[in-house]
Structures are given as C-alpha cells and as structure tokens.
Amino acid sequence: MRTYLECIPCIIEQAIDVTNQLTQDEEKREELIQKVLMTLSGVSYHHPPPYLGREAHRVIRKVLNNHDPFFKLKREFNHVAKKLYPSLKEKVNGSSDPFVYAVRMAIAGNIIDFGPRHHFELMKTIDQALSTKPAIDDTESLREDSKEASMILYLGDNAGETFFDKILIEQMPPEDIYYGVRGFPVINDATSEDAYYASLDQVAKVISSGSDAPGTILKDCSEEFKNLFDRADLVIAKGHGNYETLREVKGKKLYFLLMVKCKIIARDLGCSVGDFVVKCVENRAKGVGKTKQASAAHGIKTE
C-alpha cells in the first residue's frame, strides 16, 4: 500500500509523541523533528507507510543515540500482558467457541500500540472484541485453512501483544508454526526477546524478519525469512504495519488480523475506525492461471 499524503502528518505526530516522551531537551527535540522532516522529504510515497516509519525511526534512534528507545515501554507492556495472560486464556478456553474467541483476543491485543493516536483502553477493548463480530470476518475460513495448512507463518506486531498471539497460536492445529518478529528494535514492535518473554518458542518457532521496518517489507528481510514466507501455506499477519506492507503480495494466502486505527486504513478496508478485522487476501500470482477460492469469495481482483 502506498503512503497517502494524509499519512505524513500522522507519522510526524508519532515522531513528536516519541520525541516528547524520550527527551526533555528542547533543542534536541527540534533537531530530531527537523531531521525527520528532512528524511521524509526525500522518500517516495510509493513506498508503504512502514517504509517511511523505518526511515523516521532510524533518525530518532540516531539523534537520541539509543538503539532501543522503547525498551522500558515494551517491558511494561510485556509485564501487563503477562499478568493478564492466564485470565485471558481462561476466558477463551471457557467460551462457546475457543477458536473464534482466540481470534478476537489476538485482535484485542493489537491495541497495545501507541503508533496511531488512540487511548490505551486495553480491558475495555478486550471485552468489546470478545463480544463483537469483526466488521470483516473471515474467521471460519481461517479456521478451515489453519486445519489444512502444514506450515503457518504468524507475523506479530507489538511487544505485549505477543501474549495475545500465543492464545491464538495455541488454538492452531499444525505443529509447524513460525512466529515472525522484527529483526531490530523499532518503536514498540516485538523482537525475538519479546517473543521469548511470552514463551512463544513453546508453541512456535521464533523467526526474525531481519529488518528494522515496523511492518514486513519483504525486500528488506533476510533470505531465511523470505524462504519461510515462500514456504508457508498460510500467513497470518497482525496489525497496520503488516497489512500496509503485505496486502499486495501475490500468490500467497494471507489473513490480516487488526484493529482499524486510522481513517486511511478504514477507507482502504471499507470499514470504520475502531473496527476489528479478520480479512483473507489472496492475490493471484503472476502467470498462474487458476483463480483461487479465497480471491473469488472475497472479491479480490485477479489480473
């Protein structure tokens, strides 16, 4: 997905929020924002927003001379989610349909994010998510596909949200599940450390993207990651960043699980800010003649 002009002030607002959190030095704040503006002035907006986010956060880390400015915040999110995990798991297991509720729980975890503007109303969101049918709801198709898949690549989003992902992965039948994380710290996105903290290695194989983008820019990823991505029968991708970077990938069945956090994504998905989404996308591979089931079912244009 390209970056819309309206994404630019949003990325800058995020950078300002971050800057205000991380330094009290007015001169440093001004320098930081000026350098972010300079960087964003030189990037083509044909790239997806996480590409611009990657560039902006490289500048932020460099100016602050801090390779992981969100370490503390991620730790806090991890602690909160760890405490919640047993009761959340119980809610799901005690429900009428644990798979359906695990999917919704995984989406609720997507609120642990201070990228786009919103309030951190985790518990409210969890209860809301569990009782509301997603605005786009391909959960049944996901259930069937996850039964048939022999290898699933599940792409995480934020630290702490990892515990919510674990609840869903525990409902997945195949043994061969990979949990993808960012290759380097960027914003509050989950890296290997956060995945291990949530003991995701007990239910999946943790794999780093090899990239510091707050999304999955395949060109930017390690060969190992790209090979896994190619091999996966099914890719489950959490959050805005993964959606923005992967929704146009061809020849792969992808499920996007996210909470809609801005107008641009709402417009793109045809729903409203605050909606929960489980969306199957399967763009036809170049040169492949047959139209796959999901493309037809979900109205995806085939070439």
Place this chain on the structure above:
Amino acid sequence: MRTYLECIPCIIEQAIDVTNQLTQDEEKREELIQKVLMTLSGVSYHHPPPYLGREAHRVIRKVLNNHDPFFKLKREFNHVAKKLYPSLKEKVNGSSDPFVYAVRMAIAGNIIDFGPRHHFELMKTIDQALSTKPAIDDTESLREDSKEASMILYLGDNAGETFFDKILIEQMPPEDIYYGVRGFPVINDATSEDAYYASLDQVAKVISSGSDAPGTILKDCSEEFKNLFDRADLVIAKGHGNYETLREVKGKKLYFLLMVKCKIIARDLGCSVGDFVVKCVENRAKGVGKTKQASAAHGIKTE
C-alpha cells in the same frame, strides 16, 4: 510566539488540504509536500508559526506556478460576506449595545478561514458569537481605549472577514483609522483588493504590511507600515496569525480579537478551542519605568 512541535503536523496538514484542493496531479502533490517538508526541516522553530506558514506557502505558490492560488476561494468568501453584510450590520445597530455586538461580530468573521481544521459554519458561529460573552473579554477596556485613541491600526486577517471588520470599525470614534492587510497573497488572507472590495477605504485608510506572511512579522514589513505601527495609539489585531506574531511586542497597547481554533492557542490563552477572545496585551517597553494599567489589569509580566 515560538512554533511548538505540535504546530508542524498542523502546518503540513494545511499544506496537504491546500494541495488536494489545487491540483489533481499525484506527482505534483507529492513533490509539493516533499518540498514543504524540506523547507520546514530548515527553519528554526523559535520563529512564530506564520513564519513557517510563509515559507510553506512560498513553496506551494512556486511549485504550482500560481502567485495567488486562493483567488477563487477569496472571491467566494468576499461574495458571501458582501451579501451578509447589510443584515449583519442591522443586527448590530439594532442591538442593545452596538459596540459590544460589533466586537463579537468581528470575531465571528474570523471563522472565514480554512487554516486550522474546522467546519465552515458561519451563520451558526455568528449567532453563537452574538449571544456569548467572550471567554476573555476586554471589550469595555477596548471601548474606552478606542475613544481615547487618536490613531488606531486595525490589522485584518482573512478575505471576507473584512466585511465583519468594517462593522466594528464603523463603531469606532476616531477619524484616523488604518486597516492593515497582507502585502501579497498568502492563503486566503486579505490583501488590499479584498479591503477595497469591502469598501474599507470609506471608513479607514488601507495599508499593506508589505509582507507575504500570514501574520504580522514586523521585521518583514515595509518601513511605511512599521512607522504606522509605531505611531498607532492602539493596535487591534484579528486572528491567530496576528496573535502569534505580535503578542510579545513591547511598548504597544494591542487588542487581539480571535476565535480559538487550536489546542496550542487555547493552552497559550488559558481557554478552550472554539472560545471567542478579546484580549488586551501591553508588554512594557524596554527601558520604560512605569507599569501601564493594562499590564497590571491583565496579569502580564513586566520585566
């Protein structure tokens, strides 16, 4: 007033709004925003926001190769205000206190502006303004000072708003009133043409600032304008841009008439977005020993 970091995304959002209105060419839009970002990355934020606005709009005019991109919109505002003028004047003249209602009417005219984000709800704002006491209300002090003043400089803001200003100027006693406008087209700000369109020359002498800033950056103004500013017993300044650029001027009694359109100005004035303000400011001149009445009355710190 310095530019706060939070002003930057707002200035960029304005530039995007403008860009979207003025060209359908995606490449041109991207080029324009990139150049605005580049420009804003090289400006010190110790300058007031209209300084950054001036720089951004110079870029916009240059990229669009259009010296007055808002010509049509200003004409539209002028036409709307011209039609409203007789009934607005009647409302004021028929009121219990025409001076008070003229002041409120002048503030209501400040809604003709698409700088900060808001809806153009002119008639609603007019009725609201007329029936509501301003959140900061130095109207009585303005009434007395305008009686005593031998020369008043009234600084306009936007095209169309000029008609609302005329209603207030018609309530002012002194014969020697100057109506200040921008020296060159910038956004929808009033220039001489707009002042003459509103026949402001019948009630005041129209004077150009000589500057293309959407505010009054004195350093940037013509000698003629600066001399007039120095000579004025009283300066009445409309809108955000004039407030941001003049509120720290020393040794001059200034009245700011505006509608609060953003959080930064709300915080600065200690009121809320949407509030109407009539605020007297008189910062003590350097080297002047006495503390003037207005400074004490309005809690302005003297050096």
